Amino acid sequence: DGGITQSPKYLFRKEGQNVTLSCEQNLNHDAMYWYRQDPGQGLRLIYYSQIVNDFQKGDIAEGYSVSREKKESFPLTVTSAQKNPTAFYLCASSIVLLADRKAGEQYFGPGTRLTVT
Amino acid sequence: DQQVKQNSPSLSVQEGRISILNCDYTNSMFDYFLWYKKYPAEGPTFLISISSIKDKNEDGRFTVFLNKSAKHLSLHIVPSQPGDSAVYFCAARGSGGDNFNKFYFGSGTKLNVKP
Secondary structure, rough: EEEEEEEOOOOEEOOOOOEEEEEOOOOOOEEEEEEEEOOOOOEEEEEEEEEEOOOEOOOOOOOOEEOOOOOOOEEEEOOOOOOOOOOOEEEEOOOOOOOOOOOOEEEEOEEEEEOOO | OOOOEOOOOEEEEEEOOEEEEEEEEEEOOOOEEEEEEEEEOHHHOOEEEEEEEOOEEEEEEEEEEEEEEOOOOEEEEOOOOHHEEEEEEEEOOOOHHHHOOOOOOOOOEEEEEEE
């Protein structure tokens, strides 16, 4: 089955520790994204990548880092510099814009709930 | 500065009636608009989309309307069913430059369909 997976579903860490969230997709999508959702808020873009070995900062990139060494994988590291890391993290992937302007809707993983105490 | 806004955090509708969810945007360069449905503790799932060159797209019980002059879109669900109860996110896709293939999401509207 094609899809996008995130692991683990729940993650607990002590303050001051870096933690890496996994995201894997077998949809052969070029683009991958990381979002953060806080209670009562929408999805805010952390980082995104349109192609392997390239990525761009989103709206709230401070305190986070990513890598895109393989097409299928886009891990997100939450560093100790992130002031409020406790949140629900969502990874997504999509095809890149097609010439005929067909929508490249995003496919989302199930999310990882990170709690830092 | 939020470029996609959903001003109604919640909506309650009786089963069988129409649900209308609204979304406003500020950037006229968005080329595609999408609606996603999300259950708690899960990732959003794609529902329906519309190109900026269209004004209506229909898929079964779901219809999205786009009013470009007003920078407004809406999702109509007819008839509403209890299983439609979820949070609905509106999203818009950037079309060029730094916004290429970048998606902007609204804050969501929680729909409750009462039996």
